[in-house]
Amino acid sequence: MTSDDAQQFASDNYSGICPEAWAAMEAANRGHAPAYGEDAWTNRAADAFRALFETPCQVFFAFNGTAANALALASLCQSYHSVICADSAHVETDECGAPEFFSNGSKLLSVRTASGKLTPEAIRATATNRTDIHFPKPRVVTLTQPTETGQVYDLAELRAISSVCRELGLSLHMDGARFANACASLGCSPAEMTWQAGIDVLCFGGTKNGMHAGEAVLFFNAALAEDFGYRCKQAGQLASKMRFLAAPWVGMLESGAWLSHARHANACARGFAAAITDLPEVELMFPVQANGVFLRMPPDRMEALRRRGWRFYTFIGGGARFMFAWDADPARVEALIRDLRAVARDRAA
Numbered sequence: 001m002t003s004d005d006a007q008q009f010a011s012d013n014y015s016g017i018c019p020e021a022w023a024a025m026e027a028a029n030r031g032h033a034p035a036y037g038e039d040a041w042t043n044r045a046a047d048a049f050r051a052l053f054e055t056p057c058q059v060f061f062a063f064n065g066t067a068a069n070a071l072a073l074a075s076l077c078q079s080y081h082s083v084i085c086a087d088s089a090h091v092e093t094d095e096c097g098a099p100e101f102f103s104n105g106s107k108l109l110s111v112r113t114a115s116g117k118l119t120p121e122a123i124r125a126t127a128t129n130r131t132d133i134h135f136p137k138p139r140v141v142t143l144t145q146p147t148e149t150g151q152v153y154d155l156a157e158l159r160a161i162s163s164v165c166r167e168l169g170l171s172l173h174m175d176g177a178r179f180a181n182a183c184a185s186l187g188c189s190p191a192e193m194t195w196q197a198g199i200d201v202l203c204f205g206g207t208k209n210g211m212h213a214g215e216a217v218l219f220f221n222a223a224l225a226e227d228f229g230y231r232c233k234q235a236g237q238l239a240s241k242m243r244f245l246a247a248p249w250v251g252m253l254e255s256g257a258w259l260s261h262a263r264h265a266n267a268c269a270r271g272f273a274a275a276i277t278d279l280p281e282v283e284l285m286f287p288v289q290a291n292g293v294f295l296r297m298p299p300d301r302m303e304a305l306r307r308r309g310w311r312f313y314t315f316i317g318g319g320a321r322f323m324f325a326w327d328a329d330p331a332r333v334e335a336l337i338r339d340l341r342a343v344a345r346d347r348a349a
Ligand SMILES: *Cc1c(COP(=O)(O)O)cnc(C)c1O
Pocket: 064, 065, 066, 067, 069, 090, 091, 144, 147, 148, 175, 177, 178, 207, 208
């Protein structure tokens, strides 16, 4: 049996706060500072984003990803518009209707996908399926990078999607709850993966990459950011002690930790997957391109793993999901591999 605080791979948000974010928060905690984002930390964090993305984007901070996504999408829509997303998208399956709520009713048009990835063809078909007054007018596409199944859109795929969006008059939003893992995976710059590929708005996740909380909303098109600050305040997302949402970003971005942590997490996922693919009746459900590994295996084997103290989710397609965080411990990854092998042997015996 494992102790309560033993590392699990159920989710990357089981992890704690990384040293870089923690040190910046500690530094921000020395004394008083102006509230509501008027402080030096908030300016410095916004500047760090503009340096990293090589563009003068508008930067906002929200407490979590649900709020960031919902408010970003609401800013791109009128209530009579619709938002095209993949069927497994977090906005569709895990936000309790927040995008619809904050947009005052904009409908999500969920597209059936094999692995959570949207295609230009599917977007075009969905956006042009109905053009009559009785159906909410398609106005936005949201994609998740990497997807909820750990797939990464490459630059060519992103450009192909944004070109269809331009042609059809759709804005393009990226849910980047694990944006760093996608950058680490593709080895491209944040600029290449966003505004240079036609992304209008990015939600850049900090929580799953080692922060205590917080997501940044980046608008690459300044006109779309109009009044976004009011939207955040109305939704309860304007932190009065904003410096504690901003400072961790300074720690993460200025040190490069945002990327090195993601590289480590991705490497753990790849190493884990490579170590268990020879097991009978264990099948990778998706190629491993970021920090998640999805395994199809017999239910009794999942039960046996759970009896050995392992926690994991089975909410995507019934497979076991393992997520590797910024601090994934190679010794615990080894222990999981050993237990997977052991339960395979028990079953064979
Ligand atoms: C975790 C996650 C979010 C944000 O979730 P919160 O719990 O609201 O912070 C958004 N999108 C995706 C794809 C996620 O995995």
